[in-house]
Amino acid sequence: SAVISQKPSRDICQRGTSLTIQCQVDSQVTMMFWYRQQPGQSLTLIATANQGSEATYESGFVIDKFPISRPNLTFSTLTVSNMSPEDSSIYLCSVSATGELFFGEGSRLTVL
Amino acid sequence: EDQVTQSPEALRLQEGESSSLNCSYTVSGLRGLFWYRQDPGKGPEFLFTLYSAGEEKEKERLKATLTKKESFLHITAPKPEDSATYLCAVTGSSNTGKLIFGQGTTLQVKP
Numbered sequence: 471s472a473v474i475s476q477k478p479s480r481d482i483c484q485r486g487t488s489l490t491i492q493c494q495v496d497s498q499v500t501m502m503f504w505y506r507q508q509p510g511q512s513l514t515l516i517a518t519a520n521q522g523s524e525a526t527y528e529s530g531f532v533i534d535k536f537p538i539s540r541p542n543l544t545f546s547t548l549t550v551s552n553m554s555p556e557d558s559s560i561y562l563c564s565v566s567a568t569g570e571l572f573f574g575e576g577s578r579l580t581v582l
Numbered sequence: 583e584d585q586v587t588q589s590p591e592a593l594r595l596q597e598g599e600s601s602s603l604n605c606s607y608t609v610s611g612l613r614g615l616f617w618y619r620q621d622p623g624k625g626p627e628f629l630f631t632l633y634s635a636g637e638e639k640e641k642e643r644l645k646a647t648l649t650k651k652e653s654f655l656h657i658t659a660p661k662p663e664d665s666a667t668y669l670c671a672v673t674g675s676s677n678t679g680k681l682i683f684g685q686g687t688t689l690q691v692k693p
Contacts, residue, residue: 471628474625503680503681511685512669512683512684512685512686513626513669513671513681513683514683515680515681518680562625562626569614569631570616570628570631571616571628571671571681572628573618573625573626573627573628574625575624575625576623576624576625578623
């Protein structure tokens, strides 16, 4: 398994601001994923982040809104830019290890 | 298009009352079907991966089975601590590493 730490665990943000979420893994992993879980909903993949290349975004998600960095094999960041109340969600980092997908505890963002 | 549908949306059981959760899927070239448990305010906790029809896996009171069209999560003699949302997800040959999640089944077990 993999141990995944996310920061912040929760935050309250003002409309129009941006917030960067950090994801740290205790081992080197090739693929890291960012998911969003809106209130009462299931998980939706935002993008796949591989070290050394640009992130691959899913339909409905764009780099200008959700820029991602992947500077090494144990760390990634997701920025939620120019936030609106519709961005209030839990953002989850996940990694693929030993054929399984493991998740962090998530970052709960509330946008006022 | 890959798709996952879970039923029921919510399930209430008495402690000790066994039941099953269903996960129906449509995916091109199934690579794996995953079951997760999610407690409120927490990230999903990995339970099982199933790779081919006929495969079964067990963990304590949980047993997951897989056919070519659906998976079941059987809960035997559940306890209140089994209360959680159970998520099913699949990955296919066209989406390596990417999971398509169902909406989940929220299970409540009353003592």
